Amino acid sequence: MIYLDNAATSFPKPEPVYQAMDRFARTSLANPGRAGHRMALAAEKMLDDTRHRLNQLFGGRAPERWILTHNCTDGLNLALKGLIQHGDHVVTTDLEHNSVSRPLRALEKTGVISLTRVASTQGYVDAEAIRAALEPKTTLVVMTHASNVLGTVQPIETIASLVREAGAFFLVDAAQSAGVVPINLDATPIDLLAFPGHKSLYGPTGTGALYVGPRTDGKIRPWREGGTGGDSSSETQPSLLPYLLEGGTPNVLGASGLAAGIDWVMERGPDVLRNHEVSLLQQVVDWAERSEAWGIAGRWDPATHVGALSLVAPEGLTPQDLGSILDVSFGIAVRPGLHCAPYIHRALHTFPDGTLRLSPGPFTTSQQIDRFVEALTEITAGVL
Ligand SMILES: Cc1ncc(COP(=O)(O)O)c(C=O)c1O
Incomplete structure (x- = not known):
């Protein structure tokens, strides 16, 4: 088979990804958390190592700001549903994948938000068109970094600056760019960055991440609540990142493959x-x-x-x-x-x-x- 569907998910994965997952599955596939036994600690360390690598590759503020998700859709929904409030105005574009368009349209249809969808030209969104769409009550701009249909890369650096000037949050869907286009969170005012681990970071399906920047602190609400392996006496989700936004057993086997995939990308x-x-x-x-x-x-x-x-x-x-x-x-x-x-x-x-x-x-x-x-x-x- 000649596989030309890498935009859906990459195949094959680099050899070290298969090896890392095989090794991890045979030695350390325990439930991470503070159980204290060495396998649980090894699993927790794998999650931690993955966050460190993500933070290094994308220049984030801190490893704990990386929420490990099940795919890109999961991260985007976490960001949208965690941040959006009744009465918000949201700006988006006509290039978006349904993982952005559908949650936004549902919020628009139920009267929670008003929505402006900026039109692209030949696959490119003009930064000035985003500026023109901003209103005093705009709280969020959400857009794709690279179109999954056309492959066109958007000028997110310029757009990030103008969104920041306007005081809104900027959420970037980097599904088609993470791993193949440099993204530097240290230099670019992006508040939230979502991507899958299974495309150009070469992890397995079932992996992804959402970066939550400091401006969202105290504002982003958990969308998925549950066990976090620690802080069990707390009646509600712990406020500490990443646990605030990560409930349930994480995909630790997937993280072992994702970590190897990120290493492979960083080497090249x-x-x-x-x-x-x-x-x-x-x-x-x-x-x-x-x-x-x-x-x-x-x-x-x-x-x-x-x-x-x-x-x-x-x-x-x-x-x-x-x-x-x-x-x-x-x-x-x-x-x-x-x-x-x-x-x-x-x-x-x-x-x-x-x-x-x-x-x-x-x-x-x-x-x-x-x-x-x-x-x-x-x-x-x-x-x-
Ligand atoms: C631009 C874009 N956003 C979001 C997604 C959703 O990614 P996932 O399938 O990992 O949820 C995709 C998947 O193809 C995509 O291309």
Whole structure:
């Protein structure tokens, strides 16, 4: 199988991730917490080590500010439902994944918030358009760092500064950027940063993180309450981070894989990993430009792109049919459809069928991309 669906979850994982999880599962897979026995302590240390690595990679204030979540959706919901209050005005964009759009729309429909959705142009959100959407009662701006449909990277540094000036909170969905685009929380005024561990940080599914910056202290409420392994006499959730926002048995086995994945990323550096993926996409862009029949969605600018690209199929071929033919006849895995991001597809007039998204990973080769392009050429020739 030629796996070109890394934007959904990365596969394969780097070898050290498999090894770390195997080792951990066989020696230390106890329930972390203050039980005091050595296996429980080893499990707790694994969580702590993972938070330290995240803090180092992203320049956070302190390891305990990293809440380990089950995926990116979990972190985004924690942030949105923990912070938003009745009467708030929230600004978002048309690039968002349903993990942002759906909770916000539900809050809007029930009259809890008013919502402004800023339109992007060719996959890019203009910082000035965000500024123009801010109102005196805006409490939160939430947006994706990189579009999962188009791969376009947004100017979050500029936007973070203007949101901070306005006094609102800034929540960034870094699902498609964490691990492949440098993010420096020390230099950029981001209050909350959510991402999965299972995409470009190469951990297993069931992992993710939410960074909670100091401005949210005393304001963010727990969304999930329960046991934390310590402070058991407290009638309510402990106020100490990360325990305030982490209830229940954590995915400690997943954390062991995530920690190894972060090490792997830090050894190479996000830029090297992004450049590899973008140079593979360049092959596809060059082919699409030569072809009469195929187009790409959004503006192609390799300097502000991650490794996801949407192809617009010729008339007579639906992305769904193409996805099936690629899978069944060529052994190639891609993602057709709306990619959980209906607003941007409406804006691009690719709704409801969507596009054909390919997303190479660190182990994808140029030869595999050649094979993908040949397959599309062959399918197109057979239909048109
Ligand atoms: C931009 C974006 N946000 C959020 C998510 C949700 O991530 P998860 O599936 O880890 O909850 C995704 C997943 O593809 C995504 O691409």
